[in-house]
Amino acid sequence: MSVTVKIPTQLRSVTGGDAEALVDDAATVGEVLDGLYDRYDGLRDRIAEDGDLRRFVNVYVAGEDIRFLDGLETPVEDGDEVTILPAVAGG
Amino acid sequence: MPAEALKCKECDERYPLDARFVCDRCFGPLEVLYDLSGLDPAETRRRIQAGPPSIWRYADFLPFERSPRTALAAGVTPLVRADRLAERLGVREVWVKNDAANPTHSFKDRVVTIALAKARELGYEVVACASTGNLANAVAAHAAAAGFESYVFIPADLEEQKVLATGVYGTHLVAVDGSYDDVNRLCTQLAGERESWAFVNVNLRPYYAEGSKTLGFEIAEQLGFQLPDRVVAPIASGSLFTRIARGFQEWLDVGLLDGELPAMNGAQADGCSPVAEAFEAGRDVCRPVRFPATIAKSLAIGDPADGPYAVELARRSGGRIDSVTDEEIRDGIRLLAETAGIFTETAGGVTTAVLRKLAERGELDPSERVVLTITGEGLKTLDAVRGTFEVHAVEPDVESFERALGAPAVA
Numbered sequence: 001m002s003v004t005v006k007i008p009t010q011l012r013s014v015t016g017g018d019a020e021a022l023v024d025d026a027a028t029v030g031e032v033l034d035g036l037y038d039r040y041d042g043l044r045d046r047i048a049e050d051g052d053l054r055r056f057v058n059v060y061v062a063g064e065d066i067r068f069l070d071g072l073e074t075p076v077e078d079g080d081e082v083t084i085l086p087a088v089a090g091g
Numbered sequence: 092m093p094a095e096a097l098k099c100k101e102c103d104e105r106y107p108l109d110a111r112f113v114c115d116r117c118f119g120p121l122e123v124l125y126d127l128s129g130l131d132p133a134e135t136r137r138r139i140q141a142g143p144p145s146i147w148r149y150a151d152f153l154p155f156e157r158s159p160r161t162a163l164a165a166g167v168t169p170l171v172r173a174d175r176l177a178e179r180l181g182v183r184e185v186w187v188k189n190d191a192a193n194p195t196h197s198f199k200d201r202v203v204t205i206a207l208a209k210a211r212e213l214g215y216e217v218v219a220c221a222s223t224g225n226l227a228n229a230v231a232a233h234a235a236a237a238g239f240e241s242y243v244f245i246p247a248d249l250e251e252q253k254v255l256a257t258g259v260y261g262t263h264l265v266a267v268d269g270s271y272d273d274v275n276r277l278c279t280q281l282a283g284e285r286e287s288w289a290f291v292n293v294n295l296r297p298y299y300a301e302g303s304k305t306l307g308f309e310i311a312e313q314l315g316f317q318l319p320d321r322v323v324a325p326i327a328s329g330s331l332f333t334r335i336a337r338g339f340q341e342w343l344d345v346g347l348l349d350g351e352l353p354a355m356n357g358a359q360a361d362g363c364s365p366v367a368e369a370f371e372a373g374r375d376v377c378r379p380v381r382f383p384a385t386i387a388k389s390l391a392i393g394d395p396a397d398g399p400y401a402v403e404l405a406r407r408s409g410g411r412i413d414s415v416t417d418e419e420i421r422d423g424i425r426l427l428a429e430t431a432g433i434f435t436e437t438a439g440g441v442t443t444a445v446l447r448k449l450a451e452r453g454e455l456d457p458s459e460r461v462v463l464t465i466t467g468e469g470l471k472t473l474d475a476v477r478g479t480f481e482v483h484a485v486e487p488d489v490e491s492f493e494r495a496l497g498a499p500a501v502a
Contacts, residue, residue: 010118056396057118058276067378068379086112086113089290090272090293091292091396
């Protein structure tokens with residue numbers, strides 16, 4: 001099974017320009033992100049702090065904010081799309 | 092123009108003054124950093140007073156080398172002393188800052204003026220925004236006047252008046268099937284992919300936010316370069332609320348004002364009050380609201396970008412953040428209309444209702460000078476007052492009129 005992660009422009013300097021990444025064998029959002037951290041050096045520091053997401057990082061599974069689901073424990077299924085976005089827009 | 096750089100509010104990392112809004116290092120929001128140390132207060136005050144009757148009189152505090160020409164002049168709206176409202180609330184002085192008196196009838200003309208001037212300077216030809224209505228009006232109008240192509244994204248369930256008052260300017264109006272936060276997420280994604288578009292409240296947000304400072308400048312200037320004791324203002328994303336105070340702070344730093352920050356009181360609607368809830372709970376992290384449900388649609392942001400900073404400001408300044416019911420919002424609209432002759436939209440009803448709540452709870456000192464910030468026009472949310480008063484239907488004759496409203500007393 002695999003999940004597609006959409007990477008925002010602000011993180012593409014650490015993903016070598018990748019705008020999208022496939023992560024296999026992850027059962028939760030947290031595991032998806034761990035898979036990305038293993039692959040891309042420096043990514044963890046950009047968006048995570050003390051094991052949690054930084055406060056201006058939003059993550060969505062199939063368009064739904066994970067704070068309305070189970071946060072990093074939110075389960076993911078084959079074919080799901082996970083989107084990482086900055087939270088400082090709007091208003 | 093002493094603007095030096097963009098600076099991350101979280102980690103202080105600095106960036107050049109270009110189109111960006113997020114810190115690459117920590118994802119924090121960016122703001123414009125100024126060096127105001129060279130401003131002489133007396134000279135600056137003279138320059139302001141000799142300036143144009145628009146927000147460009149505050150050019151020393153705005154991020155441009157020289158003041159651009161803008162087609163629609165925002166700002167210098169009335170600050171009206173509202174003695175009948177003050178009497179009703181039991182305080183000495185209430186002033187109403189009526190920002191409905193802007194070209195598209197809300198405070199959003201201020202932020203859009205700055206954002207579009209920056210878009211032009213940076214070479215953009217297309218501007219866009221995610222809006223709860225007032226911003227949609229302003230972006231569409233200012234883009235039309237300045238000759239930008241524009242894309243305006245709104246939640247599909249917006250008030251009809253706000254939809255009509257946007258489409259008329261000839262914008263690409265996009266009604267998104269979802270909440271404002273869905274609209275905002277879509278625009279954040281699009282801003283990443285369409286690099287030739289200037290989203291005023293996404294990739295130009297640090298500049299856009301600077302426009303709200305001018306509301307603080309004006310309040311202080313119109314009070315004779317003095318600070319009020321308290322300011323009550325609405326909170327949607329928290330950007331306006333925090334920037335009013337930043338305007339005061341910059342003038343305190345430069346020496347244009349004496350004293351300390353006023354108590355900053357934020358106002359939200361019960362149906363979408365993530366910032367008020369965080370304040371009440373003693374947290375700074377705002378738990379987002381999934382399904383906002385309030386008649387104050389212009390404040391219905393479930394995931395407020397500046398929420399933590401708004402909470403921090405309210406605490407630091409000795410203010411609070413409160414929320415009110417839809418019924419209290421309607422009553423607030425009526426209270427302001429009946430005592431000050433100012434008809435505001437639902438967001439102004441929220442703000443007025445919160446002021447009334449503070450007065451009823453005894454939290455206002457009777458000697459206070461309070462400024463009530465009215466951000467938008469009542470004609471944009473007419474449904475809110477439908478059925479709140481009686482219309483006397485009569486036949487065109489005196490008897491019919493007197494039957495309905497009473498005969499004159501017999502002498």
